[in-house]
Amino acid sequence: xxxxxxxxxxxxxxxxxxxxxxxxxxxxxxxxxxxxxxxxxxxxxxxxxxxxxxxxxxxxxxxxxxxxxxxxxxxxxxxxxxxxxxxxxxxxxxxxxxxxxxxxxxxxxxxxxxxxxxxxxxxxxxxxxxxxxxxxxxxxxxxxxxxxxxxxxxxxxxxxxxxxxxxxxxxxxxxxxxxxxxxxxxxxxxxxxxxxxxxxxxxxxxxxxxxxxxxxxxxxxxxxxxxxxxxxxxxxxxxxxxxxxxxxxxxxxxxxxxxxxxxxxxxxxxxxxxxxxxxxxxxxxxxxxxxxxxxxxxxxxxxxxxxxxxxxxxxxxxxxxxxxx
Amino acid sequence: xxxxxxxxxxxxxxxxxxxxxxxxxxxxxxxxxxxxxxxxxxxxxxxxxxxxxxxxxxxxxx
Numbered sequence: 048x049x050x051x052x053x054x055x056x057x058x059x060x061x062x063x064x065x066x067x068x069x070x071x072x073x074x075x076x077x078x079x080x081x082x083x084x085x086x087x088x089x090x091x092x093x094x095x096x097x098x099x100x101x102x103x104x105x106x107x108x109x110x111x112x113x114x115x116x117x118x119x120x121x122x123x124x125x126x127x128x129x130x131x132x133x134x135x136x137x138x139x140x141x142x143x144x145x146x147x148x149x150x151x152x153x154x155x156x157x158x159x160x161x162x163x164x165x166x167x168x169x170x171x172x173x174x175x176x177x178x179x180x181x182x183x184x185x186x187x188x189x190x191x192x193x194x195x196x197x198x199x200x201x202x203x204x205x206x207x208x209x210x211x212x213x214x215x216x217x218x219x220x221x222x223x224x225x226x227x228x229x230x231x232x233x234x235x236x237x238x239x240x241x242x243x244x245x246x247x248x249x250x251x252x253x254x255x256x257x258x259x260x261x262x263x264x265x266x267x268x269x270x271x272x273x274x275x276x277x278x279x280x281x282x283x284x285x286x287x288x289x290x291x292x293x294x295x296x297x298x299x300x301x302x303x304x305x306x307x308x309x310x311x312x313x314x315x316x317x318x319x320x321x322x323x324x325x326x327x328x329x330x331x332x333x334x335x336x337x338x339x340x341x342x343x344x345x346x347x348x349x350x351x352x353x354x355x356x357x358x359x360x361x362x363x364x365x366x367x368x369x370x371x372x
Numbered sequence: 373x374x375x376x377x378x379x380x381x382x383x384x385x386x387x388x389x390x391x392x393x394x395x396x397x398x399x400x401x402x403x404x405x406x407x408x409x410x411x412x413x414x415x416x417x418x419x420x421x422x423x424x425x426x427x428x429x430x431x432x433x434x
Binding site: 090126127128129130131132159186187189190191193194197201204205208209212213258313340341342343345347348350351352354355356359360363367 | 406411432
């Protein structure tokens, strides 16, 4: 009898301790990108990202919120990406409400590498579930081709120099230097400059933006009292190339919305918020901000410059060898 | 001409040493040129070559 009682008590304790976890396992979180992850490229076009939350029955969960955090790829390897200040930093952090079990947003990935997307779901009944997704964004092929061409050019400069120096003809030195300058030279900063927001019914507060550090973007309805639920569309556009870097469409918000977002390009950006509701005039709020660029530290410059110098040196050695054989 | 000048100034050097000196000077000039073009933050140079830096995938910029 006492053994049965002990067994029953033990089962109750297990159920009490691990019950929420078991319930969380019933929740499934799916992540999808369009185009598919293999075709994503940095600084191309903004990708469509979506999360689907389903319950134990496989049907989309209707009510709940999803906390999303996107982290940039960590620094790794000898050569850095073209924006090393962004490496390993938090890119965006937001909490979006579910619509038919889904959340959708658009994002322009800034650099190549392995991204980490952490998702925390909280259901209307308090159910919680978390999942992390890792995906790799590959570099644009044309950048690798440009790097290959540039490297080959440096090698050839070294090769020609090696041949000339071996032949001891000083008058050709000027030609080699001219070639070096020609190969090296071919081929767009910033303080907050806010424009007045359109429409007086809403406001947009954006922290000063620096590359490498997320800024808080806060949209809110003006006035006190009950705030109606509106469909908010938030778009961030990089103005220099007129590219949408982030967008979230018609998310239901009750008076305010806040998110952390890192501007990864040190140039002008426009943040536009459009709040709509049936029977109401849409409220548009817009702000242009200048993002402060941050110079990468010298230590991340050294590997790339060393790589180029080694290519020239190898060219010189090859040029001398070709002349003497 | 180089040989003539060198012999008149009595600074004629063995070919290997001459090659090393010339190569060294050449590498320093190339290094300085690459540093100014790809790594310096001087606005006139940076703004002109900003797209080139990004196009090379491995050159750090902002």
